[in-house]
Amino acid sequence: MKRIKIDKNKCMACYNCILACMMEHNEKGKDIYSLDLEDKSNECRNHIEVNHSKENIPIFCRHCDEPECVNTCMSGAMKKNPHTGYVEYDEEKCASCFMCVMSCKYGVLKIDEETKSKIVKCDMCENRETPRCVENCPTRAIYFEEV
């Protein structure tokens, strides 16, 4: 499978990846003109943490080999796709128990702002060859590679 690799030292916290993710998942259109930064229904699936040493740390779902979010999910909503290796989320199945939010020890997951009942999670841009965040990163702090 392919993974979004991370070189934290190159991350400038420019937020191009954040905007890319929001644009890609915006139901009103995928271009910058359709993007409303205050639209709660269109949240970014990844985030940049600033740690205690003031470093920028891109927190992107790893689509782990042994994903704890899947292990912990009591409804079957979180699943690892055996063909692609990606960890997929099915909001129809989800029971909003938030066990996965607590269990992803990398702190990747959050509850959606709008309904407070869904999980905001990276889907590796289902219909794209390369995730849009990767395409948009100007410094190659995130890059896409076979692992």
Add this chain to the structure above:
Amino acid sequence: MNYVIIGASASGMSFAKELRNLDKNCNITLISRDENVYSRCMLHHIISGHRTLKDINFVEDDFFNKYNITWLKGQTVNDLDVNKKILYTDKRSVKYDKLLIGSGAHAFIPPIKNLRESKSIYALRNIEDALSIKDALETKEKIAILGAGLVGVDVLVSLLEKNKKVSIIDMADRVLPLQLDKRSAKVYERKFIEKGASIYTSAKVEEVILDETNDPKAIKLQGGQIIECDMVIVATGVKPNIGFIREGSMEINRGIVTNDKCETSVENIYAIGDVRGVSPIWPLAMKEGKIAARNMVGGDERITDSFALRNSMNFLGVPTVSIGQVNPPDETYEVLTEEGSEYYKKIVYKDGVIYGVILQGEIDYCGAYIELIRNKIDVSHIKYDPFNIGYGDFFEISENGEYKFKAVV
């Protein structure tokens, strides 16, 4: 090789899938009293009517076909002969080379006067329980729930939605005593009361008062208080399902005793999940399923995680996460809290190590705490706000691009 599995829930299903992935040719037979596969953690959604049995299936619809597993459903294992390697269900006998016991647990009905004798007493563990509670609600109006742990409160919330008059009773001084402190419990208690619940904490049930036909009329507490009811739901914990094990044939201590490879005291028999009687939570049953499968085909993998003090909940729109020791055992622990109108956060801390966390109202990105608490990772090098510790403070990348926790020196 003939593998036999007892149980079609978290542990049995997780084991079966992993085993088939590891060994394409073995014979796998799964026996379960359950006639359907469903998530027990979601049974209260059946009571409330939000979900159907089909909606709470947690595996693929064609699971048994897809993984080529023979499923003897609706059969109860009554006897196990570990010497002859045969087990007996109520319908037939089944031989095995290797056996996985994932028979889980059943609801424990405490020895309270008249409780076991009474009609209209329910517990919630199986789909049949959920359906019969749902049926009973057609005629019952005043329901008493014994036990305000997670299952009791799950039931409470589903009954409040049905506009029933519900009383919940617990010996502890608050609801969800294992997961919450007084402050965070209060938030839920207020909401439950607003929705019409009556909450009796620090209350000990003395007896169930029955009418002439043995239907419950009321609950009598120690001290004499009377709580009227026409139905009782018991949520006072679980006991492992080990009735089919012959006395002396296997080491038992509350549940089936295993080592950290999931092996029981009998060769070629493994046990996982709630039947072990140690940490009865879903994620551990799932994880042990994988570990047991790998070991059964010759691997050597250990249970490294038996940390069961972790729960998330989401009642009436308020999410809460509770990890570790959330109520400090003595004064040597420091307690840090932070609160606003919509949130409450608490950290129990000692000598650079976080022992427990409650996060209520705001839980986004909180996962790092689980690792820090489980592994007692020293966080004293992080001099700033302990409420803002995140994975970024321990960031390190593995060869294959996964994250790992940087060792703190």
